[in-house]
Amino acid sequence: MQILKQSISEERISETGASNKPVKKFKAGAISATIWGNQSKEGKTWNSVTFSRSYKDNTNSWKNTNNFRESDLPKLNLVSQKAFEYLSMKQESESDEE
Numbered sequence: 001m002q003i004l005k006q007s008i009s010e011e012r013i014s015e016t017g018a019s020n021k022p023v024k025k026f027k028a029g030a031i032s033a034t035i036w037g038n039q040s041k042e043g044k045t046w047n048s049v050t051f052s053r054s055y056k057d058n059t060n061s062w063k064n065t066n067n068f069r070e071s072d073l074p075k076l077n078l079v080s081q082k083a084f085e086y087l088s089m090k091q092e093s094e095s096d097e098e
Contacts, residue, residue, distance in 0.1 A: 020036060020037070020038070022034045022035060022036055023035045023036060023037045023047065024083075024086055026079040026082040026083055026086075027079065028075040028078045028079050029075050030053050030054045030055060030072075030075075031051070031052075031053050031068070031072055031075040031076050031078075031079055032051070032052050032053075032054070032079060033049055033050070033051050033079035033080055033082065033083040034049065034050045034051075034052070035047055035048075035049050035083055035086065035087065036048050036049070036050065047087055049080075049083050049087075050066070051066060051068075051076060051079070051080070052064040052065065052066055053065050053066075053067070053068055053069075053072055
């Protein structure tokens with residue numbers, strides 16, 4: 001199994017319409033979990049996690065999908081667990097600061 005990689009390299013639009021970069025990304029082979037920080041117009045904040053699998057299409061271009069093969073499940077479990085650990089530790093750290 002390939003070593004778990006962490007990176008930040010994507011962008012998406014938040015509910016407020018602003019460009020939103022990921023907080024953290026965990027990657028194991030072609031499988032990734034991306035943690036997003038979100039904020040509502042009222043100022044409420046929360047995190048969400050998206051999962052994806054990278055693959056090359058017929059034209060040899062890289063694409064992403066949120067469909068997983070049976071053989072992807074161990075790596076999906078790994079990146080899911082790492083995302084959970086990160087968010088748990090972050091929440092614990094924020095609680096200690098209050």
